[in-house]
Amino acid sequence: MNDRSDQLRSLRIERSTNDSGDDEGGGSLPTWVVPAGAAVGALLIGALGAWFLKPAPPLPPPAPVEAASTHGSSTASGSLVASGYVVARREATVASETTGRLIEVRVEEGQHVRRGQVLAVLSPTLARAEFAGAQARAAAADANLSEAQRQLDRTRTLRQQGFASEAAMTGAQSAYDAAAAQRNAAHADAASAGAQLGYFQIRAPFDGVVVDKAAQVGEMISPLSAGGGFTRTGICTIVDMTSLEIEVDVSESYIARVHEGQRVEATLDAYPDQTFAAHVIATIPSADRSRATVRVRIGFDQLDPRILPEMAISVRFLDDAAH
Numbered sequence: 001m002n003d004r005s006d007q008l009r010s011l012r013i014e015r016s017t018n019d020s021g022d023d024e025g026g027g028s029l030p031t032w033v034v035p036a037g038a039a040v041g042a043l044l045i046g047a048l049g050a051w052f053l054k055p056a057p058p059l060p061p062p063a064p065v066e067a068a069s070t071h072g073s074s075t076a077s078g079s080l081v082a083s084g085y086v087v088a089r090r091e092a093t094v095a096s097e098t099t100g101r102l103i104e105v106r107v108e109e110g111q112h113v114r115r116g117q118v119l120a121v122l123s124p125t126l127a128r129a130e131f132a133g134a135q136a137r138a139a140a141a142d143a144n145l146s147e148a149q150r151q152l153d154r155t156r157t158l159r160q161q162g163f164a165s166e167a168a169m170t171g172a173q174s175a176y177d178a179a180a181a182q183r184n185a186a187h188a189d190a191a192s193a194g195a196q197l198g199y200f201q202i203r204a205p206f207d208g209v210v211v212d213k214a215a216q217v218g219e220m221i222s223p224l225s226a227g228g229g230f231t232r233t234g235i236c237t238i239v240d241m242t243s244l245e246i247e248v249d250v251s252e253s254y255i256a257r258v259h260e261g262q263r264v265e266a267t268l269d270a271y272p273d274q275t276f277a278a279h280v281i282a283t284i285p286s287a288d289r290s291r292a293t294v295r296v297r298i299g300f301d302q303l304d305p306r307i308l309p310e311m312a313i314s315v316r317f318l319d320d321a322a323h
Contacts, residue, residue, distance in 0.1 A: 080257050080317040082296070084248030086268075088309045090206060090240035093214075094119060095233055098127075098199040099222040102215055107236055109213050113204040120235045122221060124200040131197050134190035141179070141186035148172075148179035202235055211309070212237040239309055244300065246278060246313055249293035258283055262317055264298050269312040277301040278315065 100122030107119050155172035158164035215221060215232045222231045246266060250258055264278040281297040288294070298315060300307065 079319065080250070080254050081314065082248040082250050082317070083312070083314045084246055086244055086307055086309055086311040086313055087247050088239045088241070089243035089245060090208070091237065091243075091309070092205055093234040093237045094202060094205065095223055095235060096120075096122060096199065096202050096221045097223055098122070098196060099220070099231075100124070100127075100200055102217050102219050102221055102235075105213070105215060105217055105235065107210045107213065109210055111210045113208060113210060113238060115204055115206050117204045118201050119204055120202045120215070120221075122200040122202070124197055127193070127197045127200055131190070131193035134186070134193035138183070138186040138190040141183035145176075145179040145183040148176040152176040204238060206238070206240055207242075208238040208240045210236050211239050242303065244303060244307055244309065245281065246298035246300070246315060248296050248298065248313075248315055249288070249291065250296050252287060252292050252294060255283065255294045255296075258296055258317055262320070265316045265318060266298065266300070267314050267316075268307065269314070271306060274306075276304065276307070280317075 102120055103123050104121035105119070106121075107113060113119065152172045152175070155164050155169050159166070159169045213236045214234045215236070220231045221235065222233060224233070258280060260280055260282060262280040264280060266276045266278045268274065268276070278298050278300050281299045284295040284297065286294075
């Protein structure tokens with residue numbers, strides 16, 4: 001029994017301990033590992049918590065927003081703003097005063113024309129024939145009047161000498177009066193035929209620029225629409241570029257802030273970085289019931305070649321206190 005106990009005692013492995021009380025050998029951790037791991041874990045948890053719980057960065061201040069437009073006008077920074085278009089006060093579609101076929105068109109789009117300049121010519125064949133006939137009738141009437149004048153003078157002389165009766169004198173005077181009336185009518189007809197002949201030359205009514213050419217050589221022109229749409233009523237459209245101004249619609253709610261002579265700053269949509277000085281010409285004394293707006297006419301202080309008819313434009317009405 002003692003031998004067996006000795007053998008078992010010799011097989012037991014003695015375990016030694018270090019000064020800190022931790023076991024030596026590869027299967028156990030040093031005593032500093034656990035506290036260090038706990039500290040690292042706490043740091044990680046704290047960092048993650050700070051990341052997820054940190055407040056969101058403040059949003060940038062909102063940009064100033066212009067009041068919503070109402071019927072083409074709004075208020076911004078205390079000023080009244082409206083939008084509209086550039087219009088020409090003098091614009092005409094040039095047409096003929098008679099019917100005829102075009103044999104010449106002397107203008108093109110963009111061309112500057114002067115008042116009275118011939119823009120187009122219609123075939124004047126029939127008009128020339130009528131004018132020639134009227135002139136011949138006027139010449140015949142002149143000859144008849146001359147003959148009636150001689151007869152009247154002769155009858156008057158004979159009457160003074162006692163060789164002509166009062167009835168003869170009255171007849172000669174009546175013949176002269178009739179010849180004079182016929183002569184006047186013939187000359188009136190000739191003048192009318194000559195004026196009609198002038199209608200076959202279509203002229204510019206004022207100085208301006210051709211913005212549209214509507215007819216070509218060979219087409220029929222008439223002052224009235226006829227021929228099932230195959231007859232033109234106009235040759236071209238002319239705009240007086242010195243008559244350009246602005247028309248805007250201002251809401252009834254703001255029209256009290258607009259008055260004649262008020263200073264205005266205008267900006268074309270085509271040139272947003274350029275401001276044009278302008279002024280209020282007039283407020284049209286009538287409102288648009290469907291849109292609740294009032295039309296305002298605005299004139300440019302100085303015209304610019306960049307300003308063209310029908311361009312979109314916005315305006316800002318300046319307060320009198322600003323000037």
